[in-house]
Amino acid sequence: MAPGHWLALALWLPLMLTAATAEERRPCSPNKCGNHTISHPFWLPDRATGRSCGSPDFEVTCKDKITPVILTSAAISLGFAILRVSYEDRSLHVVDLGKRYLLQQAPNSCLVPIWNTSAKLSAPFTISPGSLGLVLYSCPEAAGAAALALGGGELVRTGMRCGNESQVLVRAGGRYNGTGGYGRYEGCDSAVMPVLGANGEANASDYVRLIDDGFFLTWELPPPQPE
């Protein structure tokens, strides 16, 4: 083969690879779910082709054709419903659908909150530092009664329970702090979730509304990789 051919091949090959990479990475065109526009870094799978729009974008499903839901890597998670998204501020107003499901199934569903909301979220999502914490305690009946006696009114009994075997109590935990410092009650398991509250305060008695009102997430994308 003449040296000229090798040169042509060497020039042609990298160009082709670059084109393929760009094709895979090309973001899906903005799409609608209800009245929400879904665009980079989120994408709705193309219904016709099921085509993915490339990492690091995040898949969103369109629930009941009106509510975008971010699926998360936690297998048991129902995901997070998006109430509002601001692409300029890179922020999302979301509802933890797993916790809402527990409320809807109560009472006597025998389902208890196990997951901390933060455990169902991975990078690049961060819970807004302005959030308040709501702590849910799952207790066997006796431990729950003891906790209520100890809690001095700050603990509220929820509708989540398992007959007379176990119950779920809730407490407003002040400023949200994913790393802990929420206090424990003997024999009870705790799960922490962020809420918005009002005027910097949350009343545990309003736990249904607090869970429904959701909280804010922000996202930070890594700088684009050189190709």
Ligand SMILES: *[C@@H]1O[C@H](CO)[C@@H](O)[C@H](O)[C@H]1NC(C)=O
């Ligand atoms: C979007 O739709 C919801 C109901 O699906 C409605 O409550 C809301 O007001 C709408 N928002 C805008 C900005 O149109």
Ligand SMILES: *[C@@H]1O[C@H](CO)[C@@H](O)[C@H](O)[C@H]1NC(C)=O
């Ligand atoms: C729990 O409820 C069952 C029936 O619902 C009852 O038979 C049982 O005695 C109750 N146990 C306690 C400790 O109250």
Ligand SMILES: *[C@@H]1O[C@H](CO)[C@@H](O)[C@H](O)[C@H]1NC(C)=O
């Ligand atoms: C949830 O968070 C609390 C407070 O940080 C921690 O004590 C608990 O172990 C966590 N639970 C799980 C299941 O990770």
Ligand SMILES: *[C@@H]1O[C@H](CO)[C@@H](O)[C@H](O)[C@H]1NC(C)=O
């Ligand atoms: C979270 O709470 C822990 C334990 O109380 C404390 O050590 C830590 O500094 C707090 N973190 C923030 C960001 O407030």
Ligand SMILES: *[C@@H]1O[C@H](CO)[C@@H](O)[C@H](O)[C@H]1NC(C)=O
């Ligand atoms: C929380 O709400 C309950 C019921 O609405 C009310 O009785 C209680 O006083 C409130 N607690 C605080 C600290 O505002």
